[in-house]
Amino acid sequence: xxxxxxxxxxxxxxxxxxxxxxxxxxxxxxxxxxxxxxxxxxxxxxxxxxxxxxxxxxxxxxxxxxxxxxxxxxxxxxxxxxxxxxxxxxxxxxxxxxxxxxxxxxxxxxxxxxxxxxxxxxxxxxxxxxxxxxxxxxxxxxxxxxxxxxxxxxxxxxxxxxxxxxxxxxxxxxxxxxxxxxxxxxxxxxxxxxxxxxxxxxxxxxxxxxxxxxxxxxx
Numbered sequence: 001x002x003x004x005x006x007x008x009x010x011x012x013x014x015x016x017x018x019x020x021x022x023x024x025x026x027x028x029x030x031x032x033x034x035x036x037x038x039x040x041x042x043x044x045x046x047x048x049x050x051x052x053x054x055x056x057x058x059x060x061x062x063x064x065x066x067x068x069x070x071x072x073x074x075x076x077x078x079x080x081x082x083x084x085x086x087x088x089x090x091x092x093x094x095x096x097x098x099x100x101x102x103x104x105x106x107x108x109x110x111x112x113x114x115x116x117x118x119x120x121x122x123x124x125x126x127x128x129x130x131x132x133x134x135x136x137x138x139x140x141x142x143x144x145x146x147x148x149x150x151x152x153x154x155x156x157x158x159x160x161x162x163x164x165x166x167x168x169x170x171x172x173x174x175x176x177x178x179x180x181x182x183x184x185x186x187x188x189x190x191x192x193x194x195x196x197x198x199x200x201x202x203x204x205x206x207x208x209x210x211x212x213x214x215x216x217x218x219x
Contacts, residue, residue: 084170085148085149085152087159089166091143091144098162104161120151124148124210125186127148127179
């Protein structure tokens with residue numbers, strides 16, 4: 001407790017004021033101070049409460065470094081694991097015209113192999129799930145090809161990368177149901193003159209990305 005004692009005096013200067021403060025088990029002596037008052041003033045005491053040092057805590061927020069490197073989202077539960085994301089466009093654009101699409105898929109497949117990571121993206125030719133999206137199918141030329149994955153952020157990246165595609169998501173109980181396709185035949189007209197500095201995509205390059213058993217679509 002800090003106590004200031006102010007006394008009366010007829011002199012130009014009032015008596016000395018001393019202060020004594022105790023913080024926890026430590027005693028602190030403050031310097032002697034003089035206050036000047038004219039005339040006679042009644043004696044009074046000014047009490048200024050203080051907080052013991054032992055109860056003082058610095059308001060500093062500590063952040064675990066693991067919190068900075070980990071995702072803020074919780075791991076997906078079983079229901080979330082059955083959610084599939086996709087981008088879709090007509091087959092000619094996806095498989096015969098988009099010059100970087102093949103390289104992007106094979107590079108990702110190679111990376112997964114190096115890390116022993118299970119593949120989580122596929123191509124689907126004439127996917128059956130499109131029946132659930134009439135607003136998309138009415139804007140598509142057929143046959144259509146979809147890139148499907150359980151990795152939503154990557155599909156968002158691919159949508160931005162490919163540009164001329166449509167995207168959405170859906171749920172399915174099994175992988176086979178999610179990637180089910182309608183039988184179709186792909187036919188791409190060969191250009192009379194190929195002027196690009198890179199070789200033309202060979203037919204069938206997409207087969208490694210189809211679900212096993214769904215490679216019946218050939219010219």
